[in-house]
Amino acid sequence: MTTLAITDGRVLRPDLTVAAADVLIDRAAGEILEIGPDLAGEADETLDAADSLVTPGFVNGHCHVAMTLLRGYADDKPLEAWLREDIWPAEGELTPEDVRAGAELGLLELIKSGTTAFADMYFHVPEVADAVETAGVRARLGHGIVTVGKDGEAAREDAKTSLEIAREYDGSADGRISTAFMPHSLTTVGGEYLAEFVPEARDAGVPIHYHANETADEVAPIVDEHGQRPLEYAAEHGLLEPEDFVAHGVHVDDREIELLAEAGTGVIHCPASNMKLASGMAPVERMREAGVTVGLGTDGAASNNDLSMLDEARDAAMLGKLAADDASAVPAEAVVDMLTRGSADAIGLESGRLEAGAPADLAVLDLEAPHLTPRHDLVSHLAYAAAAADVRHTVCDGNVLMRDREVLTLDEAGVRERALEAADALAGRVE
Ligand SMILES: CSC[C@H]1O[C@@H](n2cnc3c(O)ncnc32)[C@H](O)[C@@H]1O
Numbered sequence: 172m173t174t175l176a177i178t179d180g181r182v183l184r185p186d187l188t189v190a191a192a193d194v195l196i197d198r199a200a201g202e203i204l205e206i207g208p209d210l211a212g213e214a215d216e217t218l219d220a221a222d223s224l225v226t227p228g229f230v231n232g233h234c235h236v237a238m239t240l241l242r243g244y245a246d247d248k249p250l251e252a253w254l255r256e257d258i259w260p261a262e263g264e265l266t267p268e269d270v271r272a273g274a275e276l277g278l279l280e281l282i283k284s285g286t287t288a289f290a291d292m293y294f295h296v297p298e299v300a301d302a303v304e305t306a307g308v309r310a311r312l313g314h315g316i317v318t319v320g321k322d323g324e325a326a327r328e329d330a331k332t333s334l335e336i337a338r339e340y341d342g343s344a345d346g347r348i349s350t351a352f353m354p355h356s357l358t359t360v361g362g363e364y365l366a367e368f369v370p371e372a373r374d375a376g377v378p379i380h381y382h383a384n385e386t387a388d389e390v391a392p393i394v395d396e397h398g399q400r401p402l403e404y405a406a407e408h409g410l411l412e413p414e415d416f417v418a419h420g421v422h423v424d425d426r427e428i429e430l431l432a433e434a435g436t437g438v439i440h441c442p443a444s445n446m447k448l449a450s451g452m453a454p455v456e457r458m459r460e461a462g463v464t465v466g467l468g469t470d471g472a473a474s475n476n477d478l479s480m481l482d483e484a485r486d487a488a489m490l491g492k493l494a495a496d497d498a499s500a501v502p503a504e505a506v507v508d509m510l511t512r513g514s515a516d517a518i519g520l521e522s523g524r525l526e527a528g529a530p531a532d533l534a535v536l537d538l539e540a541p542h543l544t545p546r547h548d549l550v551s552h553l554a555y556a557a558a559a560a561d562v563r564h565t566v567c568d569g570n571v572l573m574r575d576r577e578v579l580t581l582d583e584a585g586v587r588e589r590a591l592e593a594a595d596a597l598a599g600r601v602e
């Protein structure tokens with residue numbers, strides 16, 4: 172057994188207390204062996220965490236990681252116009268190589284900001300999976316299905332692709348990659364395809380992930396056409412199971428919150444995307460009070476415009492208070508819980524907590540910074556004051572992905588150069 176010790180840090184425990192301790196990791200198993208004093212002597216390798224906070228690696232519960240190529244490409248529009256006028260035409264030009272370049276850029280950003288796991292919906296998933304395997308993070312990946320505007324054959328092909336990808340890649344990259352069946356949303360995938368393919372996804376044993384209740388404009392047609400709220404419609408189509416998770420959940424009423432809580436279906440709150448596209452304010456406090464598992468996600472870099480989960484945490488706290496008209500709503504502890512355990516639980520991963528037996532997925536944040544001084548409360552700092560640049564080490568599955576701010580699994584300069592080239596060529600093709 173080879174071991175790694177994270178030494179002399181302050182460790183964020185599952186009960187959200189902080190203790191001075193070392194973390195001893197079994198590298199081959201990718202698991203935490205022990206958290207306690209003076210473990211450096213038992214380790215083959217050490218990672219210094221003096222003056223640092225050791226936290227579970229952040230879990231990004233909803234992303235389109237390759238959309239980094241479209242960062243800044245189209246801003247300041249609402250969802251529907253943004254997708255139809257700008258994003259979908261550009262995505263129509265993306266090659267598998269572009270998606271690989273965009274995914275690597277996004278993964279670089281995730282590792283540099285302390286994220287060790289993410290859920291991703293996109294196309295050209297083999298390229299995303301390959302990049303994830305190289306980068307060393309954990310991911311739940313899926314091919315996003317859109318059937319509107321397609322003939323029956325093309326629509327069925329898209330759904331079949333999602334199922335095949337989910338079957339083929341589940342458990343790949345030494346178990347770091349898991350998958351899901353991913354209909355894009357309840358309005359962009361026809362009910363007949365849900366009826367045909369959801370039972371197959373259940374047979375394949377993979378969860379289902381989709382955008383839901385993101386904008387008021389997306390809710391209205393479902394109510395008009397089916398006489399049901401979107402999540403009632405989703406339940407009727409077998410899309411609300413404990414392993415499933417929905418992105419956004421902004422416009423949910425009391426009955427839908429009850430349905431989510433009863434079903435155990437997770438919600439990934441994406442506050443930055445919801446603010447930028449002016450989609451609305453999710454009732455996070457009410458969902459958490461009702462017992463819904465709530466996690467956090469960035470959504471894609473084209474609607475955010477970065478992939479920092481620490482930014483997302485701060486946004487969730489701020490927006491949650493505004494939505495509830497209550498400064499005590501969505502407090503720091505709730506936000507840190509959503510950033511780590513909440514997202515992990517929602518997307519069906521064991522990570523998100525630092526304790527013996529848990530996956531060795533963690534981030535180490537440098538506390539020696541003016542904006543993290545003084546240190547009354549480190550949970551408060553994580554929720555409100557820490558930033559991506561404070562992350563000094565990132566570890567996933569027992570492997571050091573970034574040491575002292577140097578990413579070890581990806582060549583940063585090469586990744587940036589390939590992404591720049593791909594983005595410029597893409598913009599040229601779309602014009
Ligand atoms: C078919 S792959 C996924 C698909 O989703 C698009 N997308 C990005 N952000 C959002 C969002 O906030 N709501 C709905 N759809 C979104 C992305 O551009 C891909 O086309």
Ligand SMILES: [Zn+2]
Binds near residue numbers: 233235382470471
């Ligand atoms: Zn999305």
